[in-house]
Amino acid sequence: MKDLVEIRWHGRGGQGAKTAALLFADAALASGKYIQAFPEYGPERMGAPVASFNRISSEPILLHSGVSNPSVVIVLDPTLTESIDVTEGMPDNGVIIINTGKCPDAIRKELDIPGGIKVFTVDASGISKETIGREIPNTPMLGAFVKATGMLDFKEMLEDTKKKLEKKFKNKPEVVAGNIKAIERAYNEVRSQ
Amino acid sequence: MAKSNILARTGNEAMAEAMRQVNPDVVAAYPITPATEIVQIFASFVADGLVDTEFVPVESEHSAMSACIGAASAGGRVMTGTSSQGLALMAEMLYIAAGLRLPIVLSDVNRALSSPINIHCDHSDTMMVRDSGWIQIFSENAQEAYDNMVQAVKIAEAVKLPVVVTTDGFIISHGMERIEILDDAEVKKFIGDYKPEHYLLNFEKPITVGALDLTDYYFEHKRQEIEAMKASTPVIIAVGSEFGKKTGRSYGLFEKYKMEDAEAVMIAMGSTAGTAKVKIDELRAKGLKAGLLKPRVFRPFPKEEIADALKGAKAVAVMDRSDSMNAQEGPLCLEVKAALYDKAANKPVLNYVYGLGGREIKPEDIGTVFDDLFEASKGKEKPGVSYLGVRE
């Protein structure tokens, strides 16, 4: 499993960290990858810090232990960084993507992120408020994620996610359109150093 | 394989999908974490008219299995699902289902037994009912969970014994993976129509089910059950290989991973087997002769086949995800040791009880077991049972 990528999503209960991991896995599967998506199960409390995980590879994935050294970390809620070390276990060449209006440089200083780790930021909360009408940062973060890692073909991912959302929100086409717009905007607006 | 047959599914979703394709006559179930989703998803299939199943919501697992027994006696193809305490509450009825030789298929999502209360994976629940007369099939991942559920129906009906198919709670039940499924029509063809020889709703050939069976007949009927369990071995193998011809995924009594020349052999069931394979690949890359034997069928226990497969091994480590409390070792290790004793195969067999209550097992943990194994093969055997991953 030479190209195995491990991903960790940080969020708060109710923000969609699990859904984001599932959506991403589904999109990766559609592009021919082997996938895993699983949440961290503790007591389920709205607002409590939660994590979810992905493994993506071009070969079958046999590992069934937890993810402790993710090369990609996505932070759905910037306030989590006050109580949690979101870079825990990350390798030196990892990628971290944070939902914040701040620029990557400021975040690096604030969180004391080591130099090797690439920092990306995007205001997914702001984007979701404008496009979906509510603060749902998980779908725009998918767009930022694809841009930052180049792991999937953006158009394919967008198509697949659209299909999944259409299935989930059969009677709410405006929700689907808003989410797709959010993903596109985050893809274009994500900032690196 | 058509692309539409490749899906991202959790273990629970995969099992529910298999149940949809099997389209049983009756499903009676009661919810329990982490198995709830299986019957919850299946109930939505019923509500959406995707299956013809009579879904019976009941007030307990005891009632669930009772309803399954009634429906199966009546002549129906019957399935259900549960976990942990639910399986414990079913225990009384499990023996009855097996004794009445009813081919019920049960999905059991492995979860620790209380107390202390815990919802995470270990194999205590399945092990508790290992002598109930049910064929027991363990799954490593979501793909195997799906494959095993489909095969279980065919096996159960061929040998007239109930079958329990397990997955590891949360690790597999709630982990989404890539699976390949058969077309609905292929599953239908594979399992065929269920035509029981005798059933209560056959008014042409009336029968009595569950008659009193005292000192003069009980033993003979139990002997029949024991023989049926023994006779299921070739059926399980035949169904596994027929399934393989259809899908490219063949199944036997156990899987051998890099066993040809393996000196240090780990025996592990369920999701841990996958993690062990990753570690074994690493060890192999270093030139170390490590291998894995993954029992798929725990009942009937393939004792001769396993003893034969261990012939070349210098040392064996048996991984038990449950404990037998006052026995000498964990349940899997007891079976393996007894099998080796019968073959007079005197080699170090180490036992590790691990992962109770969902305690994580990482490749590093597997690595320490192999370290012990290589030491043991040089004569430095570790005595007794080791508790892997517990804080001292």
Add this chain to the structure above:
Amino acid sequence: MAEKTKKIKKPGWKELPEADLIIGGGTALEFKTGDWRSERPVHIPEKCINCLTCWAYCPDSAVIVKEGKVVGFNYDYCKGCGICMHECPVKGKAIKMVPERDAKTETRK
């Protein structure tokens, strides 16, 4: 009385129907419960009004009725529970319970 059951060689596990199934209907007929009886009902036709209450109540269907009239009891199956006598609405009862030993003595006479 039921015929004395001879000692028969019982079938081994290979010969028995699986799963303790009893195949075929009406198999209770083969199980004669008459030898459980310690008292037997005896019908008194002079008193009987043929209301058939005893026939309706008998748990073993052991009251023999012909052309609407009670004619006696099937002693192969009558367990001697006495419900027929108990339920008989006739004053002074049209059924009496006789101890089995006396009944046998009576027969010998």
